[in-house]
Amino acid sequence: MRIALAATCIADAMFPQAPRAVVTLLERLGHEVVFPAGQACCGQMHVNTGYLAEAVPVVQNHVRTFAPVADGEWDAVVVPSGSCTGSIRHQQAMVLERAGLPAEARAATAVAERTYELSELLVDVLGVTDVGAWFPHRVTYHPTCHSLRMLGVGDKPERLLRAVEGLELAPLAEAEGCCGFGGTFSLKNADTSAAMLQDKVATVVDTGAEVLTAGDWSCLMHIGGGLSRGGTAVRPMHLAEILASTREAPVVLGPPAGSGTHQEVAR
Amino acid sequence: MTDARTEILSRIREALGPDGGSVSPADAVPREYRSAGEHVPGSDVVLDLLIDRLEDYKAHVHRTPAADLPGVLARVIAQRSAERQEVGSSDYRSPDIPPTTRDAVRGSVVVPSGIEEGWLSGLDGVDVHVDSRDAPLSAAELDEIDAVVTAARVAVAETGTIVLDGEPDQGRRAISLVPDVHVCVVRADQVVQTVPEAVHLLGAHPDRPLTWISGPSATSDIELDRVEGVHGPRTLHVVLLS
Amino acid sequence: MSTFLGMPAARDGRGPSPEAAPGTLSGVGRPEDPLHWGASFPDAAKAALDNGQLRRNLGNATSTIRTKRARVVGEVPDWEPLRDAGSAVKTDVMARLPELLETLERNVTARGGVVHWARDAAEANRIVASLVREKETDEVVKVKSMATQEIGLNEALAEEGIAAVETDLAELIVQLADDMPSHILVPAIHRNRTEIRDIFLERMADAPPDLTDVPRELAMAARAHLRRKFLSAKVAISGANFAVADTGTLAVVESEGNGRMCLTLPETLITVMGIEKLIPTFDDLEVFLQLLPRSSTGERMNPYTSMWTGVTPGDGPQEFHLVLLDNGRTRVLADEAGRSALHCIRCSACLNVCPVYERVGGHAYGSVYPGPIGAILTPQLTGEKSDLPYASTLCGACYQVCPVKIDIPSILVELRAREVSLAGSSPDTADRVWKAAMKAASFAMADGARFRRAARAPRLLRAISRNGVIRRLPFPGSLWTRSRDLPEPPKQTFHDWWAGREDGR
Incomplete structure (x- = not known):
């Protein structure tokens, strides 16, 4: 298949290892990955903060960039983020519709119908759960709110993780509870957000896992920021990074962020 | 100045806009839920389910042939009056037990005027008060009485519910409310499996005053810790006639 | 670290708390406007978060009720079809509201009831007060009702000496x-048993002096306190969960x-009900x-x-008097996107599962309607700018x-857009x-x-990164770094990496 990658703005700028892992993984599975360079952002932050007018050009750019998927030039669009996929699927057409752009709203719907979150693409579209990965570590999985409730990915990410050779999946208590990120919520209601984060960090630490994974770097950035502030050794990694790891090309865990050994080892 | 009624109705019409009423016609309501259970009313499965649900909510259930009903009623009432003898009258935990009635060893009971007389044949020596809409007891009088015996209109097995509809065999709402013990007699054929079956049956006379009862009164207002028995009868006996 | 008033550290559970000096058990007071009081949400939330006892009370209570709800909902094989039907019935009610209200009025009147209409809180309170005065009584008993909380009925009656x-x-x-x-269902969820015992001892004249904090005893003390009032009250005031238009049944x-x-013993019953509480048949x-009890108390x-x-x-x-209340509901109805907030049957399931409510409690919302439903209903009812x-x-x-x-999430987003436009030219x-x-x-x-x-651009932050993380940023970044690190930005963005890879081919 020819699969277009929507890297997401936050991963593009801050966590490029996740979209790079998607490329590695899909190519290993025999697919062609294209990266439309015109892409920037899906508009979720603007929409969810209430800036609908400011969201319009952002959404228009996304729809324009990925329009070829609706014409069959690519077979699918993959997004390594539950919340961005959710915004593409449930908000973009609404934003354009409200801006008085019905034709563009229809185009947005056509793109959204062919857009998948990574675990959806793998399990539902490509029909694989064992992607041939090897990752000999104890891992716990946080099912981010939008993956869980907006997209309904169910246990697809866990099925993918269970098929990873060497991986020990540690159950996370209160897993379905929100980590408190909520985009600009983390700034507008910083104290409440921090209280939620504190509880999530405690349950993650209790698992004894070396790695916390999720399908969304925004939540991972939040929980990871709390884990490193708390001085814990748990490392946040995107699901794609784990699935990309093989015996031949293993992803080696560096020391945890914030630890004194970080500089000399990881650089 | 327009009156409130006119103004509110016109505000609503304005809010809904010109096509307000056409958005969703009533027949568009999807009703894919169960309108009845898979078991027939009064079947053993349904009765067992009702008993399980009632007991889960701390009601006392007596399953008995009709012929034994008077004996069961007599035992329940006697047990109640014995309990009342034991409780100190000054104890606030049982504030409604007036010391003046504590001499009446056999206790007292109120019944609606339309109750089957045969049911009461075992209540020798018990003070039986008959209440009706034409000759009602006052709330204060009801407060002096140990227990109430009524029939029921329908019972719902899945939810452990009995429903009274105020007909002469069930009486005024006050009589099944003020006394501390409610003994409710339900015939097996009155027990349906689901809520929709009961609503449908009650819908034949929707204007009757209805009381749906699921266990004794209860509160969870303190740390969500359930306490059975607050203002309504603190003890519920359901006698299931089979 | 703030202390919680009247909360003893360790005690035997009997007699007044040593810390409970008179007056210290007082709550937040009765506000002028029950739909808008207290500090901003972020500030009120911060105060609540600092109260460790409150967080424990809330955490225990909400997790208990979540578990109960999940169990009894799981028992119902047709739960989703029931939700679909409930939603569609309410949509239908809103679309036909004028006709259904007139039908309800006709049926209630035909059965000997009197129907009153109130445009706002003040009008509803005036109607109720004058009905009570006619009965020449200075005390009424009340059933828990959100509508009467919303209009501040108790305070209005108090001003009339009732x-x-x-x-x-x-x-x-x-x-x-x-x-x-x-909380909509459990209004005192923020109080634990010891506080409740202390409140009773201090404020309830006939509370037994040896009252313990066992819930059963507390409930029995309330029973004793209220029993005389029930048996002698002439007038009762209630709300309504449902009103059936085609029969006039409440x-x-x-x-x-x-x-x-309250609904049985007094001679006169006055019911105050929002106009949205109707169901057609x-x-x-x-x-x-089926939907309400399982969602609400988990029974x-x-x-x-x-x-x-x-x-x-x-x-x-x-x-019997029925007071039909608008008080902002027609304003909610006018907003097509937010209209469905009026479908609410006040079960409070959304409060119990909300991670924000669970941590900050109801008072932070500054409205009688807290939690997720309050966050959409309150600003729509008042039409005011809001941080909810x-x-x-x-x-x-x-x-x-x-x-x-x-x-609720979609309506929250709609309301955020409204806030942004209200703030358009805000100074x-x-x-x-x-x-x-x-x-x-x-x-x-x-x-x-x-x-x-x-x-x-984030790459510039690498200059202040230590050991792979950034621990402190200037405002507004400090809102983030106050409680979390930011990872060191990468040397190369994905865009740039991909371009390099393409060039290398």
Whole structure:
């Protein structure tokens, strides 16, 4: 298949290892990955903060960039983020519709119908759960709110993780509870957000896992920021990074962020 | 100045806009839920389910042939009056037990005027008060009485519910409310499996005053810790006639 | 670290707490406007978060009720079809509201009831006060009702010299403590047993002096306190859970029996009900009597549900008044996107699953309607600028449990858009900073080339990164770094990596 990658703005700028892992993984599975360079952002932050007018050009750019998927030039669009996929699927057409752009709203719907979150693409579209990965570590999985409730990915990410050779999946208590990120919520209601984060960090630490994974770097950035502030050794990694790891090309865990050994080892 | 009624109705019409009423016609309501259970009313499965649900909510259930009903009623009432003898009258935990009635060893009971007389044949020596809409007891009088015996209109097995509809065999709402013990007699054929079956049956006379009862009164207002028995009868006996 | 008033560290559970000096148990007081009081949400939330006892009370209570709800909902094989039906019935009610209200009025009147209409809180309070005065009594008993909380009825009656006695246990606790409810179903959820015992000892004249903090004993003390009032009250005031248009039947769903006492024993009953509480037909009760108890208290059925149609000669109140209340509801109705907030049946399931409510409690919302439903209903009812639409991470747990499928997250987003337009020309610094930041981000993110340049900017932060993380940023970044690290930005963005890879081919 020819699969277009929507890297997401936050991963593009801050966590490029996740979209790079998607490329590695899909190519290993025999697919062609294209990266439309015109892409920037899906508009979720603007929409969810209430800036609908400011969201319009952002959404228009996304729809324009990925329009070829609706014409069959690519077979699918993959997004390594539950919340961005959710915004593409449930908000973009609404934003354009409200801006008085019905034709563009229809185009947005056509793109959204062919857009998948990574675990959806793998399990539902490509029909694989064992992607041939090897990752000999104890891992716990946080099912981010939008993956869980907006997209309904169910246990697809866990099925993918269970098929990873060497991986020990540690159950996370209160897993379905929100980590408190909520985009600009983390700034507008910083104290409440921090209280939620504190509880999530405690349950993650209790698992004894070396790695916390999720399908969304925004939540991972939040929980990871709390884990490193708390001085814990748990490392946040995107699901794609784990699935990309093989015996031949293993992803080696560096020391945890914030630890004194970080500089000399990881650089 | 327009009156409130006119103004509110016109505000609503304005809010809904010109096509307000056409958005969703009533027949568009999807009703894919169960309108009845898979078991027939009064079947053993349904009765067992009702008993399980009632007991889960701390009601006392007596399953008995009709012929034994008077004996069961007599035992329940006697047990109640014995309990009342034991409780100190000054104890606030049982504030409604007036010391003046504590001499009446056999206790007292109120019944609606339309109750089957045969049911009461075992209540020798018990003070039986008959209440009706034409000759009602006052709330204060009801407060002096140990227990109430009524029939029921329908019972719902899945939810452990009995429903009274105020007909002469069930009486005024006050009589099944003020006394501390409610003994409710339900015939097996009155027990349906689901809520929709009961609503449908009650819908034949929707204007009757209805009381749906699921266990004794209860509160969870303190740390969500359930306490059975607050203002309504603190003890519920359901006698299931089979 | 703040201390919680009246909370002893260790005690035997008997007699007044040593710390409970008179007056210290008082709650937040009764506000002028029950829909808008207290500090801003972020500030009120911060105060609540600092209260460790409150967080424990809330955490225990909400997790208990979540578990109960999940169990009894899981028992129902047709739960989703019931939700679909409940949602569709309510949509239909809103579309036909004028016709259904007129039908209800006709049927209630035909059965001997009197229907009154009230445009706002003041008008509703005037109607109720004058009805009570006609009965020449200075005390009325009340069934728990959100509508009368919303209009501040008790305070309005007090001004007329009429004492309104709350008879629901939790409402009684709230009333005695001069407090506000913090939960729709369990208004005193923020109080634990010891505080409640202390409130009773201090504020309830006939409380037994040896009262312990065992819930059963506390409930029995309330029973004793209220029993005389029930047996002698001339007038009762209630709300309504449902009103059936085509029969004129009203329904109140409750647990303790205080509702039955109020609805049965007094000569006169006055019911105050929001105009949205209608359902079209008696048969529709089969949907809502399944949805409400399981969603609300997590029971298969609540202990008592009372239904009455006008006046029944010889049984119950012989005089019945129904006050139909607007008070902002038509404003909500006018907003097509937010209209479904009126579908709410006040079950409070959304509060119990909300991670924000669970941590900050109800008072932080500054409204009698707290939690997710309050965050959409309150600003719509008042029409005022509000920070409540932002009091959510949009995690979607509320939508998942709502028995009538109100899409609360989507309405929150709509209301945020409304806030942004209300703030359009706001002189408020925060509003202007947000606006400028969002405009700048919009410009950068509307074009791939511009974004590719902008995405390199975080790299500059590598200069202040230590050991792979950034621990402190200046405002507004400090809002983040106060409690979390930021990872060191990468040397190369994905855009740049991909371009390099393409060039290398």
